[in-house]
Amino acid sequence: MAGHASNELSTESPWGGKVSPFSTSYGKLMMWFFLVSDALTFGGLLIAYGFTRHSAQDAWPIGEETFNSMPFLGHGYPLLYVALMTFILIVSSVTMVLAVEAGHRMDKKGVIKWLALTIVGGFFFVGSQAWEWSHFIHGSEFGKVELADGSQAIVKGHFGEIKSFKVETAGAHHKKGEVIKEDLLHAYQHAMSAGQIKHDGKSALLTLHDGSIVSVQKEADEHLELVIKTNGDKYKIGNKIEGKEALNIYGEAVYSGEKNRVIYGANLEQNEYGPQQYGQFFFFITGFHGFHVFSGVIINIIILMGVIKGTYHKRGHYEMVEKTGLYWHFVDLVWVFVFTFFYLV
Amino acid sequence: MERDDIIEYSLYTHHDDEQGKKLRKKIWMVTLLLTLVTVVEVFLGAMIKQDSAAWPYVKLTFIILTLLKAGYIILSFMHLGDEKKAMKYVILAPYIVFVIYLIFIALTEGAYVGNAVNSYGA
Numbered sequence: 001m002a003g004h005a006s007n008e009l010s011t012e013s014p015w016g017g018k019v020s021p022f023s024t025s026y027g028k029l030m031m032w033f034f035l036v037s038d039a040l041t042f043g044g045l046l047i048a049y050g051f052t053r054h055s056a057q058d059a060w061p062i063g064e065e066t067f068n069s070m071p072f073l074g075h076g077y078p079l080l081y082v083a084l085m086t087f088i089l090i091v092s093s094v095t096m097v098l099a100v101e102a103g104h105r106m107d108k109k110g111v112i113k114w115l116a117l118t119i120v121g122g123f124f125f126v127g128s129q130a131w132e133w134s135h136f137i138h139g140s141e142f143g144k145v146e147l148a149d150g151s152q153a154i155v156k157g158h159f160g161e162i163k164s165f166k167v168e169t170a171g172a173h174h175k176k177g178e179v180i181k182e183d184l185l186h187a188y189q190h191a192m193s194a195g196q197i198k199h200d201g202k203s204a205l206l207t208l209h210d211g212s213i214v215s216v217q218k219e220a221d222e223h224l225e226l227v228i229k230t231n232g233d234k235y236k237i238g239n240k241i242e243g244k245e246a247l248n249i250y251g252e253a254v255y256s257g258e259k260n261r262v263i264y265g266a267n268l269e270q271n272e273y274g275p276q277q278y279g280q281f282f283f284f285i286t287g288f289h290g291f292h293v294f295s296g297v298i299i300n301i302i303i304l305m306g307v308i309k310g311t312y313h314k315r316g317h318y319e320m321v322e323k324t325g326l327y328w329h330f331v332d333l334v335w336v337f338v339f340t341f342f343y344l345v
Numbered sequence: 346m347e348r349d350d351i352i353e354y355s356l357y358t359h360h361d362d363e364q365g366k367k368l369r370k371k372i373w374m375v376t377l378l379l380t381l382v383t384v385v386e387v388f389l390g391a392m393i394k395q396d397s398a399a400w401p402y403v404k405l406t407f408i409i410l411t412l413l414k415a416g417y418i419i420l421s422f423m424h425l426g427d428e429k430k431a432m433k434y435v436i437l438a439p440y441i442v443f444v445i446y447l448i449f450i451a452l453t454e455g456a457y458v459g460n461a462v463n464s465y466g467a
Contacts, residue, residue, distance in 0.1 A: 054455030
């Protein structure tokens with residue numbers, strides 16, 4: 001047999017096979033390596049986002065304009081809810097470190113307490129993200145309009161409340177003279193995007209699903225401002241139109257009777273906020289991150305069960321808590337970057 | 346039964362109540378710092394609009410604050426600061442070597458692609 005190893009490795013040396021050169025266990029090191037590769041995935045996504053954004057230039061939406069709503073409170077709170085979500089995730093990261101710290105003192109009760117709080121924080125975050133997705137998908141009250149010259153504008157201002165619909169021409173489900181008070185905004189927006197709304201000079205007339213024509217009792221929209229996001233023949237990206245002109249061209253667009261002049265919310269094909277890719281990046285990046293948070297919550301629950309059963313206490317150390325802790329902090333770390341690059345700048 | 350063929354590295358990180366108190370104090374200080382940074386970020390974002398002249402500096406501030414937050418999370422919460430130097434570099438080097446360049450080249454190219462589309466059409 002060719003070549004016996006002439007220098008036998010001593011197991012006492014760092015690379016001799018017994019000692020870890022990094023003074024860490026195999027499991028923890030592998031968790032770190034997984035996180036390194038996962039961070040490159042997120043890095044790739046965010047850089048792709050940066051590339052697209054820099055190529056779209058001024059057409060790209062501004063975070064504080066898109067995300068300015070709070071649950072129960074309505075509009076006008078730019079980025080406050082995302083900041084709250086960030087805070088929740090940071091706090092749940094803190095409770096996780098405290099769980100790890102308790103584990104280092106072999107304090108089983110402490111680990112259970114802090115790990116349980118971490119799980120609660122995780123659920124809060126996932127729930128908040130669900131709310132934000134729902135809000136993003138349903139969109140604002142105004143939506144985005146395509147103006148007569150072919151440009152597209154987002155609409156800002158105060159949306160006049162819809163009071164009721166009065167049936168003018170009977171359809172399959174409604175009689176003439178009936179007053180409808182339910183599901184108004186939904187029916188209104190549906191008619192807007194389907195181009196089934198007209199204005200007779202006094203009030204807007206819209207056609208419902210069942211073919212009945214109703215007049216809309218609605219307060220006037222106030223402080224209307226149109227911000228151009230796609231170039232047209234007359235208006236260019238970045239133009240802002242206010243006052244009477246805004247009201248006129250907005251009315252001209254929405255009462256044109258044409259389909260798809262108004263877009264509400266977002267799906268994978270179009271969205272009211274900006275270029276098509278904006279919606280896709282939103283769904284992919286926050287979705288991929290939300291998926292990580294959700295997996296993290298599940299993993300934390302599994303580890304919590306192990307802690308309660310005393311598996312790790314018998315083992316003599318709580319390294320499993322430390323490893324899931326690494327994953328959980330990583331999820332928080334990614335969110336810090338998503339928060340800055342998707343929402344803030 | 347004691348096994349002498351496995352080194353339980355996690356036992357090295359065990360500490361007593363006294364040290365625990367100190368560590369917890371440090372954790373709460375880092376929490377306070379991360380919260381303050383987030384509040385400052387939202388405040389700056391609400392105060393200064395994207396079309397104002399100060400915006401590029403605000404953007405730079407955001408990026409610096411983000412790196413500060415990330416640094417505290419990685420070094421303090423994930424205890425990378427307490428690991429061996431070799432391990433720190435194994436984990437951080439890929440980003441220092443590749444990601445910074447990738448960010449630079451992708452953003453530069455993005456701007457050129459945008460200009461080309463604006464000048465010559467999609």
